[in-house]
Amino acid sequence: MLYRTAGQFKTSYRADQALFPIKQDAFLLGIVLLCAWVIFPLTASEFAFQTLLTPILIYALAALGLNILTGYAGQLSLGTGAFMGVGAYACYKMITLMPWMNPVVAILLSGLFSAGVGVMFGIPSLRIKGFYLAIATLAAQFFLVWLFEKWAWLYNYNASGAIQVPNLDIFGLYVAGPQASSITQYYLVLAIVCVLTYLAINLTRGNLGRTWKATRDMDIAAELIGINLMKSKLTAFAISSYIVGVAGALFVFMWRGAAEPNLFDIPLSFRVLFIAIIGGLGSILGNYLGAILIVGLPVVLNTVPSALGIHVESALLEHLNIMIVGSLIIFFLIIEPHGLNALWRLIREKLIIWPFPH
Amino acid sequence: MKTFTKLTLATALSLGLGGAAMAEGIFAPNLTYRTGPFAATGIPLMNGQKDYMTMLNERDGGIGGVPINFEECETGYSTEKGVECYERTKANAVVTQPWSTGITLQVLPKTNTDMIPILAPGYGFSPMANGKVFQWAFNPPASYWDGASMIMQHIAGGDMSTLSGKKIALLHLDHPFGKEPIPVLEAMAAEYGFELVLVPVGLKEMQNQSAQWLTIRRERPDNVVMWGWGAMNASAIAEAVKTKYPMDQFYGVWWAGHDADLKQVGEAGTGYKSISWSMPQPDAPVMADIKQHVADTGMTEQEDPNSVFYQRGIVISMILAEGIAAAQAEFGTGEINAEQLRWGLENLDISEARLAELGMTGMVPPFSTSCSNHTGHSGAWMLEWDGEKFVQSGDLLQADRSFIEPLELAQSAEYADANAPWPINEDCE
Numbered sequence: 001m002l003y004r005t006a007g008q009f010k011t012s013y014r015a016d017q018a019l020f021p022i023k024q025d026a027f028l029l030g031i032v033l034l035c036a037w038v039i040f041p042l043t044a045s046e047f048a049f050q051t052l053l054t055p056i057l058i059y060a061l062a063a064l065g066l067n068i069l070t071g072y073a074g075q076l077s078l079g080t081g082a083f084m085g086v087g088a089y090a091c092y093k094m095i096t097l098m099p100w101m102n103p104v105v106a107i108l109l110s111g112l113f114s115a116g117v118g119v120m121f122g123i124p125s126l127r128i129k130g131f132y133l134a135i136a137t138l139a140a141q142f143f144l145v146w147l148f149e150k151w152a153w154l155y156n157y158n159a160s161g162a163i164q165v166p167n168l169d170i171f172g173l174y175v176a177g178p179q180a181s182s183i184t185q186y187y188l189v190l191a192i193v194c195v196l197t198y199l200a201i202n203l204t205r206g207n208l209g210r211t212w213k214a215t216r217d218m219d220i221a222a223e224l225i226g227i228n229l230m231k232s233k234l235t236a237f238a239i240s241s242y243i244v245g246v247a248g249a250l251f252v253f254m255w256r257g258a259a260e261p262n263l264f265d266i267p268l269s270f271r272v273l274f275i276a277i278i279g280g281l282g283s284i285l286g287n288y289l290g291a292i293l294i295v296g297l298p299v300v301l302n303t304v305p306s307a308l309g310i311h312v313e314s315a316l317l318e319h320l321n322i323m324i325v326g327s328l329i330i331f332f333l334i335i336e337p338h339g340l341n342a343l344w345r346l347i348r349e350k351l352i353i354w355p356f357p358h
Numbered sequence: 359m360k361t362f363t364k365l366t367l368a369t370a371l372s373l374g375l376g377g378a379a380m381a382e383g384i385f386a387p388n389l390t391y392r393t394g395p396f397a398a399t400g401i402p403l404m405n406g407q408k409d410y411m412t413m414l415n416e417r418d419g420g421i422g423g424v425p426i427n428f429e430e431c432e433t434g435y436s437t438e439k440g441v442e443c444y445e446r447t448k449a450n451a452v453v454t455q456p457w458s459t460g461i462t463l464q465v466l467p468k469t470n471t472d473m474i475p476i477l478a479p480g481y482g483f484s485p486m487a488n489g490k491v492f493q494w495a496f497n498p499p500a501s502y503w504d505g506a507s508m509i510m511q512h513i514a515g516g517d518m519s520t521l522s523g524k525k526i527a528l529l530h531l532d533h534p535f536g537k538e539p540i541p542v543l544e545a546m547a548a549e550y551g552f553e554l555v556l557v558p559v560g561l562k563e564m565q566n567q568s569a570q571w572l573t574i575r576r577e578r579p580d581n582v583v584m585w586g587w588g589a590m591n592a593s594a595i596a597e598a599v600k601t602k603y604p605m606d607q608f609y610g611v612w613w614a615g616h617d618a619d620l621k622q623v624g625e626a627g628t629g630y631k632s633i634s635w636s637m638p639q640p641d642a643p644v645m646a647d648i649k650q651h652v653a654d655t656g657m658t659e660q661e662d663p664n665s666v667f668y669q670r671g672i673v674i675s676m677i678l679a680e681g682i683a684a685a686q687a688e689f690g691t692g693e694i695n696a697e698q699l700r701w702g703l704e705n706l707d708i709s710e711a712r713l714a715e716l717g718m719t720g721m722v723p724p725f726s727t728s729c730s731n732h733t734g735h736s737g738a739w740m741l742e743w744d745g746e747k748f749v750q751s752g753d754l755l756q757a758d759r760s761f762i763e764p765l766e767l768a769q770s771a772e773y774a775d776a777n778a779p780w781p782i783n784e785d786c787e
Contacts, residue, residue, distance in 0.1 A: 050445040149532060149560075159541045159769070160483070160534035162463055166776055178467035178777065256441070258464045260534055262561050263437065299442060314432040315392035 003351035019201065036190060041183055049182035050255075051299045057186075057193045058250050060291035063275040064200055064284065065243030070273075071281035072204055073236035074216025075125050079137035080272045082144035083241050084248025085264030086114035089154050091249035092163045096156055103168040103175050104188065107253060111245040117144070118241025125233050129219075141266055148261035162260040165253050176253045185254045192250065196243055201284050203239065212236050213282075244272075278329060280339025289340035293332070298325050383425035384682060384693060386411075387447040388455045394434030395564075396588035399616050399667060400457075404430065405660040406671020409652045410644075414679060416651040421682050424692040428675075437461055444468075452699045453477050453678060459535040462495075467777055469494035475700045477681075479674045480612055480635060484538060485770040487733035489704065490783045492770065496703045498677055499725045499736035500635045502611070503765070504757035506539035506583075509609050509633050510546055511755055512740050513581050518758075522551040527579035529570060529586065529594060532558035536585045539611075542765060543583075549761070555579055564590040571597040584610040592619040595627060605629035605743075612636075612738070617665045620743045628745045635738040636670040636722050637750060643717030644672065666741070666748055673722045680706055704729050708736075723754055729786030735759060 003024050010016040020026040040053055066080050090113035094106045121140040125133050148154060155163045167177035174180040175188055203209055211232045214222035223229050252259045271294065279290025301321050305312045312320075336343040388407060391400040411428040420426050431443035440461030444454055454469075455477050456462045462482040469476055476495045478486070484501040486492045500508075514521045528543060530536035540556065547554040555577050557570050567590075574582060582603065584594055591614045598608055606629030615632030639645065645663060652658045660668050685694045685702030694702070706727040713719050725734035735757060742751035774780040 047445045047449075051442045159537060160459070160463065161532075161537050162460075162534050164463070164467065164776060167779060178471055179779070256437075256464065257467060260437075260460060260463075262533065265561075302442075303446070314390060314430040318393050318432040318434060 003348065003354070005352055033194075041186060044186075046182055049186050052296050054182070054186050054189055054255050056288075056291045056296050057189050058247055058255055059272065059275055059295045060287045061193050061196060061250065062244055062247035062272045063279060063287035063290055064197065065240045065245075065247060066272055067276045067279075067281060067283065067287055068200065068204070068212075068243065069236050069240035070276060071283065072209060072216060073212040073233060073240075074219075075122070075233060075236060076130065076134040077137040077240075078134050078266070078269050078273070079121065079140040079144070080244055081264045081266060081268030082141045083114045083118055083244040084251055084268065084272075085144060085148055085259075085261070086117045086241075087111055087245030087248030088252040088259060088264070089148060089163065090114065090245070091253060092165075093154065095166065095168065095253075099166075102170060103253065104170065104192075107192070107246060107249040110249040111242040114245025114248065115238045115242040118237045118244070119234055122234055122237030122241075125237065126230055138266075141269055145261055145265050148264065160260075162258055163252065164258045165256075168253075176257075178257065189250055189254050192246065196246065197284060200243065204284070208232075208235060216282075274329075278332065278339055280341030283339070283341035285344065286339050286341030289344070293328070293340065294325075297328070301325070383420055383427050384452055385427045385429065385447070385450045386453050386455075386678060386682075387429045387431055387443070387451050389433050389440055389443045389457050389461065390430045391433050391435040391457060392430075393432060394436065396435045398618065399588055399591075399613070400435070402660065402662075402665055402667040403671040403674070405658060406668040406673075407675040408671075409648055409658050409660065410672045410675035410679070412657055413644075413648045413651045416655075416657075417647060421679055422686040422692050424686075426679075426682070433457070433461065435460075437464055440464065448472055448474055452682075452694060452696045455678075456482075459483070459538070460533075463534060466492070466495060470781055473700075474696045475703055477678055477703065479677055480670075481535070483773075484542075485766045485773065487731060487735070488766050488770040489728070489730045489732040490770075490786055491774050491780070492732060493781070493783050494700060496727070496732045498703075498706065498727055498732070498734040499708075499722060500738055500757070501733050501735075502538040502585075503542040503762045504733070504735055505611050505633050505738065506542050507546075507757040507762055508738055508740075508755040509583055509611075510543070511758065512631070512633070512752070513609065514550075518546075518550050521546075524552040524581070525555060525577065525579040526552055527555040527557050527574055527577060527582045529557045529559065529574070529582055529584045531564070531586055531590055532560045535587060539583075539585055541769070542762060545765060546761070559586070559590055559594075564588065565593050567593050567597050570594075571601050571603075574603065575601055581607045581609060584608070584614050586610065586614045591616060592622060595619055595623055595630065598630075599623045599626045606631070609633070612670075615666055615741055615748060617662075617667070617748065620748075625745045627743045630743045631751065632741050632743075632748070633738050633755070634666065634670075634741045634748075635736055636666070636673045637720055637739055637741070638664050638666055638669040638748070639718070639720045640664045642719065642721055644721075645669075645717075647717065648672070669721060673718070676716060676718060676722075677706065677708070680708060680712075703727065704732070706734065708734075729783065 005022055008023055044053060062084060069075050069077050087110045091106050091110035094101055121137060124136040155161055165177050167179045168175055175184055211227050214227055215229060215232045219229055275290035275294050278293060279286030298321050301324060302317060390404045391397060392404060408428060411426050414421060415425050431447060433439040433443055435458050437460040440456060441464055444465050451474060454474050456465055459481055462478050465476060478497045480500060482497045484503040486495040486497045487501050543554055557573055559567055559570055586594055605627055608630050610632040612634045615634055620627045681699055681702040684705050685698040686692060688701060689698045704727055708725055710724045713724060723736040725736035727734045737754045737756040739754055740751045741748040
């Protein structure tokens with residue numbers, strides 16, 4: 001009823017290939033965008049910006065980058081955290097070496113560095129597959145974090161070994177550093193995330209996306225039909241690492257404000273991987289749903305008792321939180337092993353054929 | 359999902375019935391870590407902090423008649439959770455107690471715009487002592503650089519020239535906290551002609567330090583100074599015993615003086631020293647009050663009231679309470695705000711007489727803060743493990759301020775530069 005597709009005729013190829021061929025999808029997306037661009041910023045508190053809106057967007061972007069590599073091209077990576085770190089450190093170095101540089105340009109450029117590093121560590125993927133490749137990317141993870149610790153030039157010989165985001169402005173408006181307001185940072189993150197998501201959707205629908213999927217499903221068959229595996233795998237590594245690197249730069253510059261090397265250690269890689277897996281490998285929407293579940297839910301759960309006016313010891317609350325989120329993850333994966341995206345697809349299909357199930 | 363929400367609510371409700379209702383009064387949240395890898399050292403500290411405030415609420419009805427709402431927000435020592443807690447509490451809080459150098463670094467730049475004082479007793483960034491630059495940050499009663507200076511003086515026996523030609527190893531956590539003393543130790547090495555060997559311990563290697571102790575065995579340093587925390591200390595002490603490193607040449611910072619770490623080696627640890635700006639005093643009147651009002655009524659979780667860390671937690675809460683009291687007296691109001699507390703923390707006067715009034719003589723050396731001095735530089739005692747417990751060894755030590763001050767000024771100026779525009783309090787001299 002709500003999702004009736006009957007009567008929506010496509011009269012041209014262009015209409016048939018549109019990003020959202022079904023009206024209701026476009027409508028839903030419109031509502032989400034309206035919320036993200038207008039309603040949330042107008043109503044959100046400082047707390048919501050700092051602990052929900054901005055981090056969810058940034059984690060979703062990182063998961064999107066990983067999803068291109070793991071979900072679309074089928075190359076398992078455990079080095080996401082380190083590639084985020086490459087983006088963050090590259091951005092930091094550019095900003096401190098060239099203070100006149102526009103911060104947004106610096107953030108977008110820093111992705112190129114992590115793309116380069118990503119391709120370098122992607123070369124082994126031409127020979128090794130699956131779990132063995134995961135071990136190779138794990139090596140990247142350990143090596144890069146070690147490098148962030150030992151190469152003092154990267155953090156400008158700071159005594160504490162951490163990087164600290166200076167105050168940066170665009171035309172007099174602070175966008176990073178302690179002087180920047182959360183709403184400016186949120187809009188900047190939102191704009192970058194929207195553009196990159198739009199590009200990613202189109203990339204995965206296009207020629208390149210199809211070569212990736214062919215590589216993922218069976219690389220020998222893909223090679224036999226004339227797909228250049230080297231090109232396919234390395235472009236996946238490059239584009240994925242680019243997005244992950246931008247997410248890393250946003251992570252430090254638009255949200256954290258400071259970072260020490262072990263922030264980019266393996267727990268961060270796992271966190272992003274979990275978001276991608278729970279959201280659904282090989283999907284775009286899933287990254288956002290996964291980020292809401294993994295990043296947003298614990299924060300919301302933490303505020304429940306005080307909102308209800310009951311007092312729970314903070315440490316106990318933390319333990320409860322871990323248990324609840326853990327069981328929710330298991331619960332969702334049992335009812336839909338292919339992630340939240342598949343769950344949404346199922347709901348949508350049911351809605352389309354409702355009230356006449358087959 | 360609905361079932362789960364219901365389940366959560368039900369659990370929360372049933373647990374909540376036992377707890378107290380939200381208290382009114384001055385909101386002084388504490389960013390605790392009773393969970394996670396550092397919980398073992400965190401719990402006694404947090405218990406001490408909480409018990410002192412509970413005692414004030416029970417005995418005096420708070421401070422100046424206003425109860426203290428000493429709520430905890432659990433971080434598990436994670437920077438991300440710490441920032442979440444900071445954002446959650448900052449709207450009503452008069453103070454933020456970040457409890458980790460990582461969270462302090464993260465929150466420090468925001469304090470100028472959020473106008474909330476950071477109270478980081480004995481941790482955080484050493485140049486925070488310069489109150490002109492770090493108007494909102496306080497790390498009384500002694501900074502890490504003070505600690506490093508006092509340890510070196512103890513090693514030198516008071517005459518720094520004797521250090522010439524010696525070899526000192528710094529076994530430190532490879533993390534902002536562990537790297538804190540390096541600048542001052544390097545400057546000292548250059549000045550007094552000793553050799554400094556850095557032995558970093560990665561966060562992942564905390565419990566397996568065989569490689570580090572092999573280095574120490576090969577280098578044969580005259581002294582080992584440890585800047586460790588949590589699981590790292592216990593492992594280091596165990597390794598030192600195993601490799602037969604002479605314990606009386608082994609020194610630790612104040613966070614490396616946890617009773618439980620030494621109890622596991624017992625007699626073998628005799629001679630190990632830890633600098634400390636707090637000293638357990640089992641017979642102090644304040645301990646009797648805490649026993650009467652908190653322990654006997656079953657409101658504490660602490661088992662051993664005489665451990666170094668528990669009593670240090672009490673001292674930390676005392677510093678905050680004195681800041682609140684000073685602000686109340688100055689502004690003539692009970693419910694002070696964050697800005698007034700900043701004044702209070704800037705005008706702390708913990709004299710010998712005041713300590714006696716509080717019933718805390720000997721628990722912390724007397725100190726006072728000012729507009730340009732946010733640390734107080736109380737000096738510290740050297741504690742020595744006698745095989746069963748920590749005992750005081752020698753008199754109160756004082757940091758060589760004339761050596762540290764130029765470094766503090768340089769580093770704080772550098773920080774202000776890197777974070778320009780950074781407001782500097784020109785009014786104080």
